[in-house]
Amino acid sequence: MENKxxxxxxxxxxxxxxxxxxxxxxxxxxxxxxxxxxxxxxxKVNQGTIYLCLVRLMQKRWIKAEWGTSKNNxxxxxxxxxxxxxxxxxxxxxxxxxxxxTIGRLLQLKGAR
Amino acid sequence: xxxxxxIHRILARICAVFxxxxxxxxxxxxxxxxxxxxxxxxxRKGAPPEEAKRLARLELGGVSQLREAHREVRGLPLLDVFxxxxxxxxxxxxxxxxxxxxxxxxxxxxxxxxxxxxxxxNTLLLRQLPFHDSERLVWISNRAxxxxxxxxxxxxxxxxxRDQTKSFSAPGDAKMLINGELERLNSLQVSQNFFSFLGxxxxxxxxxxxxxxxxxxxxxxxxxxxxxxxxxxSDPNIVGRAVTxxxxxxxxxxxxxxxxxxxxxxxPGNPIDIYLPMPLTQETNGWGNTLAVIGxxxxxxxxxxxxxxxxILSAQIQKQHPERNTLRPILASLDxxxxxxxxxxxxxxxxxxxxxxxxxxxxVANLQLARGVTRQKEMAIRxxxxxxxxxLIRQLLTENVVLSLCGGLLGVILAIGGTRLxxxxxxFNIPLLSTVRMDVAPLVFSVLLAALTGLxxxxxxxxxxxxxSVHDSLKDTSRASTGSKRHSWIHRGLVVSEIALAxxxxxxxxxxxxxxxxxxxxxxxxQPERVAALRIDPSNSYTSRVQRNTYFNEVLARARSxxxxxxxxxxxxxxxxxxxxxxxxxxxxxxxxxHFPEGYIRIVSDGYLAAMGIPLRAGRxxxxxxxxxxxxxxxxxxxLARTLWPGQNPVDQIVIGEGGSNPGRRVVGVVADVRHxxxxxxxxxxxxxxxxxxxxxxxxxxxxxxxxxxxxLASTIxxxxxxxxxxxxxxxxxxxQQLVDKAVSPRRFVVxxxxxxxAFALILAALGIYAVISYSVNQRTAxxxxxxxxxxxxxxxQQRIVLQTLRLAGLGMLLGSVAAWIxxxxxASLLFGVTFTDPATFAAMLxxxxxxxxxxxxxxxxxxxxxxxxxxLRAN
Numbered sequence: 001m002e003n004k005x006x007x008x009x010x011x012x013x014x015x016x017x018x019x020x021x022x023x024x025x026x027x028x029x030x031x032x033x034x035x036x037x038x039x040x041x042x043x044k045v046n047q048g049t050i051y052l053c054l055v056r057l058m059q060k061r062w063i064k065a066e067w068g069t070s071k072n073n074x075x076x077x078x079x080x081x082x083x084x085x086x087x088x089x090x091x092x093x094x095x096x097x098x099x100x101x102t103i104g105r106l107l108q109l110k111g112a113r
Numbered sequence: 114x115x116x117x118x119x120i121h122r123i124l125a126r127i128c129a130v131f132x133x134x135x136x137x138x139x140x141x142x143x144x145x146x147x148x149x150x151x152x153x154x155x156x157r158k159g160a161p162p163e164e165a166k167r168l169a170r171l172e173l174g175g176v177s178q179l180r181e182a183h184r185e186v187r188g189l190p191l192l193d194v195f196x197x198x199x200x201x202x203x204x205x206x207x208x209x210x211x212x213x214x215x216x217x218x219x220x221x222x223x224x225x226x227x228x229x230x231x232x233x234x235n236t237l238l239l240r241q242l243p244f245h246d247s248e249r250l251v252w253i254s255n256r257a258x259x260x261x262x263x264x265x266x267x268x269x270x271x272x273x274x275r276d277q278t279k280s281f282s283a284p285g286d287a288k289m290l291i292n293g294e295l296e297r298l299n300s301l302q303v304s305q306n307f308f309s310f311l312g313x314x315x316x317x318x319x320x321x322x323x324x325x326x327x328x329x330x331x332x333x334x335x336x337x338x339x340x341x342x343x344x345x346x347s348d349p350n351i352v353g354r355a356v357t358x359x360x361x362x363x364x365x366x367x368x369x370x371x372x373x374x375x376x377x378x379x380x381p382g383n384p385i386d387i388y389l390p391m392p393l394t395q396e397t398n399g400w401g402n403t404l405a406v407i408g409x410x411x412x413x414x415x416x417x418x419x420x421x422x423x424x425i426l427s428a429q430i431q432k433q434h435p436e437r438n439t440l441r442p443i444l445a446s447l448d449x450x451x452x453x454x455x456x457x458x459x460x461x462x463x464x465x466x467x468x469x470x471x472x473x474x475x476x477v478a479n480l481q482l483a484r485g486v487t488r489q490k491e492m493a494i495r496x497x498x499x500x501x502x503x504x505l506i507r508q509l510l511t512e513n514v515v516l517s518l519c520g521g522l523l524g525v526i527l528a529i530g531g532t533r534l535x536x537x538x539x540x541f542n543i544p545l546l547s548t549v550r551m552d553v554a555p556l557v558f559s560v561l562l563a564a565l566t567g568l569x570x571x572x573x574x575x576x577x578x579x580x581x582s583v584h585d586s587l588k589d590t591s592r593a594s595t596g597s598k599r600h601s602w603i604h605r606g607l608v609v610s611e612i613a614l615a616x617x618x619x620x621x622x623x624x625x626x627x628x629x630x631x632x633x634x635x636x637x638x639x640q641p642e643r644v645a646a647l648r649i650d651p652s653n654s655y656t657s658r659v660q661r662n663t664y665f666n667e668v669l670a671r672a673r674s675x676x677x678x679x680x681x682x683x684x685x686x687x688x689x690x691x692x693x694x695x696x697x698x699x700x701x702x703x704x705x706x707x708h709f710p711e712g713y714i715r716i717v718s719d720g721y722l723a724a725m726g727i728p729l730r731a732g733r734x735x736x737x738x739x740x741x742x743x744x745x746x747x748x749x750x751x752x753l754a755r756t757l758w759p760g761q762n763p764v765d766q767i768v769i770g771e772g773g774s775n776p777g778r779r780v781v782g783v784v785a786d787v788r789h790x791x792x793x794x795x796x797x798x799x800x801x802x803x804x805x806x807x808x809x810x811x812x813x814x815x816x817x818x819x820x821x822x823x824x825x826l827a828s829t830i831x832x833x834x835x836x837x838x839x840x841x842x843x844x845x846x847x848x849x850q851q852l853v854d855k856a857v858s859p860r861r862f863v864v865x866x867x868x869x870x871x872a873f874a875l876i877l878a879a880l881g882i883y884a885v886i887s888y889s890v891n892q893r894t895a896x897x898x899x900x901x902x903x904x905x906x907x908x909x910x911q912q913r914i915v916l917q918t919l920r921l922a923g924l925g926m927l928l929g930s931v932a933a934w935i936x937x938x939x940x941a942s943l944l945f946g947v948t949f950t951d952p953a954t955f956a957a958m959l960x961x962x963x964x965x966x967x968x969x970x971x972x973x974x975x976x977x978x979x980x981x982x983x984x985x986l987r988a989n
Contacts (some may be wrong), residue, residue, distance in 0.1 A: 027143075027146065027147075027150075028143055028146075028147055029146070029147045029150040029151065046172075046173065046174030046179075047147065047151075047172050047173045047174065048144075048173050048174040048175070048176070048178075048179035048182075049174070051140065051143065051144075051179065051183060052179075052182055052183060052186045055136075055183060055186055055187045056122070056186055056187075058125075059121060059122040059125035059126060059129075059187065060118035060119070060121050060122045060125075061118070061121045062118065070146075070150070072153065074146055074149060074150065075142070075146060076143075076146045076150075077139070077142070077143050077146070084117070084118070088118065
């Protein structure tokens, strides 16, 4: 689990930020579910890991948290992306595109041999 | 922006350490909510409630692992653990108050002593002198004809040197070491640029003008800060005020700053009250060798270059001015001149203090080890419930560093007290001592030392942890340490090294103490007990020799008539308190130029020999009849008699000591040699002139030998003399013993410190032995019980234990003696009258150590007699 979390750390940050940017305020469970759904359960992690990522993002002031009530009337902590987080998301996304583009081209090179 | 995020994160993590419980609460609530949501989801999908809960927990992952990970991510795990260790440490230390207190006290004493020593070393040897650009300052003096002693330099030579040297960017900086007594103020004559040269600007007013430094120029004075404060009540309008000094009006032109204390650097224990201008003219040139010179090397010029240049220059000047005194300049860097001869002593003291700290460490480590055995079970339990080995070692090191930092705190407090005490001591003739204080450098030193100490003495017990076997420790084998042969070996090793170190210290202290005693035992040539001196300079209003002699007669007559006074005489210079020398020749002999014998000149009256206790070897002493109208006479000491008339009878020979054109004086008596310069130095040639046959403007002391304690006499004498000389002040009365004490004070200082360190070391080593032996007696209760059951008497066993102790001590002393023998040669320059291998000292110190060790072993051995063999056997 730990290795997986290590690999995922950077990407998980990006996923959480993107999720919050797209969906608006969500609680931890909601974020976890959302990521699972989108990844077609391919990225199956311990849902607890999401909280480690959330506290990190909070400390960087890229997201904010507030206690509120969920749809089925349960007390939950809702996270939303901050202005700094949005800027960060843009930067990270660009970075991601560049890296994945590069890797994609590299992989094609290998295929052409 | 990423940077910004990181900064926020670091701050947040630091904050999180202190809000841990808030975070935990939030996380707990979140996890609860999360689980509930998960469960609801699963129920909605059709799982039965129990199954739904199980699945939910599975999906979330381990809750306690999550909490742990959360803590690590949000906070600073290292700091967190450290705080935890700290809390635990304080709990542990509180629980073992006795041990804690003992450790803190000995570490505190050790650090207190080290820091005090360090701050003295820092002030004297490491820190720069309190002058502008002080590392380029050079002390220039004149080598005496005998090639050993240092003299001052004549004014003319100085002026020539100043005009011609290239090495010195601002030559012409002189101060005069003439201590004139003006209205009972201690004065110092300095050249015009003296203050600016040293980078000192007056607190008030200005320093001397060129006019004031001319011969017969306007009279000006510059007060020292202390005098300004004490005698003039810090009067802010002092500048421009005229005061009467020595029957003349002198204008105060300024006040020296508080930070400039001439005396602490150049003449410890002899504060200067007022600075007066020193004219550098033909007239002052006639005064002879009077200048002490400080120069400043130009940038890039080395001391060697300057020396070579001075060599050539002085030869030239000497040739051009054969009428002047000989000039053989010696150059030394100023700090070398000020503290050079103390350097070795303080290197030795630093070494001693380091050894003492090692003993402290060994001692505490030993205690820790003994305690470690009792804590083994605690450690095993902690290991069993998941504490890593590293974590345990860290915990132990934290404990030790906290302990030693507490000791360090105590040490700093002690060192503040210690430095204050030292700085306040006027009795020690050590430069700069009064400026010693705990400032940043010693403080940093103490803290680092404390931390290092903690690591050092915590290191061995921490290693012990690595050998813990959880299984064995948890099983209740009542002898937790049956297998700890290795530990007892470490114990013994520590004790042996403690004894060895203590041995080195004791032998060092013993050698120095013995030298000190030897110095005190020196035949001084005079007897300082029950002798006192009072300064009684004749008033300036006595203009003729007759008036002065009448005054002297009156003084002597009145002093001698007082009850309790056995004899009284006059002298112009007291032993161990200054000197001057002139050319002294025998009439009728021819000497090569520059090879005139030199003699120290004393101008004394009848009764001086008896009062000072100087034996008369041949002829007669001066009498009241040796007056201006009678034949000029002199006395010589035995050394001068040998120098001038080897193998002949000196009495009735003619000696010339007042210039070549003088007809000379008939020698009437020969007196014993007097150690006048230092207790450790031979007297050299001494020539005595009768007070009544000389016109001296210098000081005159009345010396009295009493049957009462001299101090009790001060007021009686003053009252008796007040009739004829009203302005005698109380501070002018001193006993000759005080002068002797002051002369040996640097030696006494070192002996006292080193003695203190070694006494502390001895006590620690004894305690170390005691701890180890009593520990081993406890451990061996069963064995001793069996031996007693088999018929050994308590007495036998006690003897064995004491012998065992002595074996341990013997090994330590063997190592210590070898080390002492090696180290003692560094002491050689501090010793007097003993060699560094002095067998008596070695033997005495080994005896002291053996006794201490035997006692330290004897007391725990007494416990044997209390062992009940039955109980001891059953306990196993």
